Amino acid sequence: MIDWLLETASLREFLQHLIDDALGATGADGCGVTLQRRQRPLTVVSTGGVADKLDEKQYGQDDGPCLQALRTGEVVHVPDVLEETRWGSYPRFAAGLGIRSSLSLPIPARTHTAGALNFYAADPGAFSEGDRRTLALIAAQAGGGIALAQRLADAEEFTRDLQTALASRSVVDQAIGSVMQQQQCTAEEAFDLLRRLSQETNLKLRDVCTRLLTGIAGRPPAERPPLQPRP
Template sequence: MVDWLLDTDSLQEFLEHLVEDALAVCDADGCGVTVQRRRRPLTVVSTGTMAGKLDEKQYGLGDGPCLQALRTGEVVHVRDVLREERWNSYPAYAAAHGVRSSLSLPIPVGTRTAGALNFYATTPDAFTDRDRLRLGEFAAQAGGGFALALRLADVEDFARDLQAAMLSRSVIDQAIGAVMQQRRCSADDAFALLREVSQETNTKLRDVCARLLTDISGRPPTPQPPLRPRP
C-alpha cells in the first residue's frame, strides 16, 4: 500500500526530520522507519550505524520486534536483548552489534498500520514509560504524514483518470462528427454506429474512433490539450 510513499520527496524529508527530533528526546542511539513495499518490509529512513543492520536482520529472518509492531499494530518493548527469548537468532545478533534494548512503535494510518518506528539503544532498559508516550506521539505524527501523502496520491490518480477520460471523449466526439458528415445522420445515430462496430470487433470504443479518424485524415487524431491548474 505504500509504494507511492517512497516516491514522495517531501514525505521522506518529513520522516528524516521527525526521526531526528524523536532521538533528541530519548536515550536511543539509532532509529529506523520500516514500511511494507510490495509485501516486503523496507527501511525508508535510518539514523545511526546500527538501525539499518538490525532492521535488515529482522527482514531476513522474517521476524523481530519491528516486524511484530508492523503486523500487530502494538508497541513492542525489548528491555534487554540478553534476556530475550523471542525471534530466534535476532537477540544474539543485536547484542553482537552493541544493542541491548529497543522500542518499536506502530505507525497508524486510520485503522491500519502503515509502518513501524524503531528505536535502538546500547544500554538495557533505555526506554521508560514516559519515553513510550512521547515516542508514540512521533509515531502518530508519522502516520499523519503518511495519510497526507496518501490523500495527495489519490488526488493525482483522480486527475490522471479524469484527463484520460477527457482525451477519450475528445477522440469519440471527433469520430461522431466525422460519421455525421459522411452519413448525414444525427449524433445519436453516429454514436450508435460506432458502438456497434466496437461491440462486433471486441475493440474499445476509443480505439475504433481513433482508427476511423486516422483512416480519414491519414494521421492519428489530435486530442484536447491536457488540463492545467488555474494560476
C-alpha cells in the same frame, strides 16, 4: 506536518527528517522505519548505522520486536536484550552489535498498521515512560504523513484518469460529428455505427474514432488540453 510533507521531495525524505529529529530528542543510537511493501517488511529510512542490521536480522528470521509491533499494532519495549527470552537468536545478535534496549512503535494507518518506528540504544533502560509517550506522537505523525502522501498519490492518479477520459470523450464526439455529416444521420445512429465498427475490428472505440478522424483530416485529432490545478 502538512507543510513539512509538502516541502519535501518525497515521502522517504519526510520520514528521514522525522526520524533524524526524533533521534536527537532521545537517548537512542539508531532508528529506522519499517513499512510493509508487497506483503514484505522493508526498512525505507534509517539513521545511526545499526538500525538496518537489526531490522534485517528480524526480517531474515521473520520474528522480532519490530515485526511484532508491525503485526500486532502494539508498542514493544525491550528494556534489556540480555534479559529477553523472545525472538530466538535476535537478542544475542543485538547485544553483539552493542545494543541493549529498544522501542518499536506501530505506525497507524486508517484501517491497519502501516509500519513500525524502531529505536535502538546502547544503554539498558534507555527509554523512559516520557520518551515512550513522545515517540508515540512521532509514530502518529509518521502515520499521518503516509496517509497524506497516499491521498496525494490517489488524487494525482484520479486526475490522470480524468484527463484520459476527457480526451477520449473529445475524440469520440468529433468522430460522431463527422459520421453525422457524412451519413446524414442522428448522433445516436452515428454512435451505434462507431460502436459496431469497434466490435467488428476488435479495437477500442477511441482508437476507431482516432483512425477515422485521421483518415479524414490527414492528421490525428486534437485533444482537450490537460487539466490545470486552480491557483
